[in-house]
Amino acid sequence: MSFRKVVRQSKFRHVFGQPVKTDQCYDDIRVSRVTWDSTFCAVNPSFVAIIVEASGGGAFLVLPLHKTGRIDKSYPTVCGHTGPVLDIEWCPHNDHVIASGSEDCTVMVWQVPEGGLVQPLTEPVVVLEGHSKRVGIISWHPTARNVLLSAGMGMVLGHGVCCWRLEDMHTDLIYNVGWNRNGSLLCTTCKDKKVRVIDPRRGTVLLVSGRVPMSPACFPSHPLSPGAPLDAHNPLSPCCAPPVSHLCPHPVPPPRRRRSGRTRVRAPCAPSSWLMARSSPPASAA
Numbered sequence: 212m213s214f215r216k217v218v219r220q221s222k223f224r225h226v227f228g229q230p231v232k233t234d235q236c237y238d239d240i241r242v243s244r245v246t247w248d249s250t251f252c253a254v255n256p257s258f259v260a261i262i263v264e265a266s267g268g269g270a271f272l273v274l275p276l277h278k279t280g281r282i283d284k285s286y287p288t289v290c291g292h293t294g295p296v297l298d299i300e301w302c303p304h305n306d307h308v309i310a311s312g313s314e315d316c317t318v319m320v321w322q323v324p325e326g327g328l329v330q331p332l333t334e335p336v337v338v339l340e341g342h343s344k345r346v347g348i349i350s351w352h353p354t355a356r357n358v359l360l361s362a363g364m365g366m367v368l369g370h371g372v373c374c375w376r377l378e379d380m381h382t383d384l385i386y387n388v389g390w391n392r393n394g395s396l397l398c399t400t401c402k403d404k405k406v407r408v409i410d411p412r413r414g415t416v417l418l419v420s421g422r423v424p425m426s427p428a429c430f431p432s433h434p435l436s437p438g439a440p441l442d443a444h445n446p447l448s449p450c451c452a453p454p455v456s457h458l459c460p461h462p463v464p465p466p467r468r469r470r471s472g473r474t475r476v477r478a479p480c481a482p483s484s485w486l487m488a489r490s491s492p493p494a495s496a497a
Contacts, residue, residue, distance in 0.1 A: 237261070237274065238281045245295045245314075247347055248386070253309070255301040258323060260309055262296045263288065269296035269313050275327045287328040289321055291335050297347045304356050308336075312346035318361045348385060354394045360411075362388050362399070380407065380416055 243251055243262040251262040254276075262271045270290035274282070294314030302308035307323045319335035342363040352358035362385045383402035390397050396417070399407045408418035 233280075235279050237279060239284070240272065240282055241284075243269075243295065245297065247297045249298050249347070253299045253301050255306045257306045258301070258309075258327065260289075260299050260301070262299060265290060265295075268293050269311075269315075271296055271299055271311065273309070273323050273328055273332075278327070287331045289323075289328070289332045291319055291321075291333050292317065294345070297345065298349050300349050300351060302351050303353060304351075310349050310351070310359055312349045312361055314345040316340070316342045316345060316363070318342075318346055318349060318359065320359070348388050350388055350390060352394045353390050353392065358394075360388060360390070360397065380409065 237259070240261055241264045243264050245262075249262075253260045256276075258273050258275055260271050260273050262269075265288065268290060269292035270288040272282070272286065272288055274286075289309075289311070292311065292313035292315050294316075296311050296313050298312045300310055302310070307325070308320060309323060310318060310320050312318050318339040320337045320339070321332060322336050323332070339359070339361070342361065344363050346361050346363050348360075348362035350360045350362075352360065381399065381401045381403070386400045386402060388397060388399050395410070395412075397409050397411055399409065401407065406418075406420040407416050409416055
């Protein structure tokens with residue numbers, strides 16, 4: 212037997228990445244060591260923001276993209292929180308606006324000067340309050356200006372022209388939150404091992420992983436066309452949401468026919484268990 216028939220050929224077998232040079236990196240930055248599942252950084256076409264260690268509160272750096280190399284320890288920071296900063300995100304509609312969430316149960320919105328910081332920034336544009344516990348997730352609305360989502364321990368808040376307070380929907384810590392493309396729905400993952408699709412305007416849960424989805428009559432009309440009926444052919448319509456089985460991390464593959472005359476079917480959500488179903492005999496054999 213030839214060795215080539217055993218080893219699988221791949222086009223990317225001998226592809227290796229080339230590390231960036233030192234003068235093109237951001238060096239000597241004291242990244243925060245807080246025990247929180249976050250990226251600790253955010254970037255836009257103009258700046259990069261990094262959460263750093265700070266004594267007596269929380270702070271983060273805001274560096275222009277072209278300012279690479281070793282960063283001086285006395286470089287000015289954005290410092291206004293009384294607790295460690297847990298999450299930061301740039302506004303998608305303004306490259307000089309950034310929001311931060313902290314353990315002090317507040318969300319602050321900052322205006323970064325043109326060209327970057329030349330002195331510490333301590334005065335936020337606005338301070339958003341309403342959480343009773345730490346704020347670990349913030350996310351800007353993808354299409355509407357001045358609408359910001361913040362998530363804490365079992366609660367989601369939407370700040371803007373109108374405030375949505377979504378409580379009693381999660382039984383445990385929220386891990387992550389994401390908007391859909393037009394911002395009409397949001398999806399959350401929770402420590403209780405469930406994924407929820409929420410309509411923030413109505414304050415209702417549309418889908419929960421592991422449950423039977425609601426009937427199309429329970430879904431609201433699409434926000435882009437107020438009062439319009441549900442359209443099953445419109446991919447943006449809520450009634451076209453995928454079934455709960457699509458939220459399962461182990462999709463059910465098609466059955467495979469074996470030589471013994473049996474069909475092996477994989478059980479959903481159970482990678483190690485199998486169901487054996489005897490296939491019907493062919494018509495000629497009957």
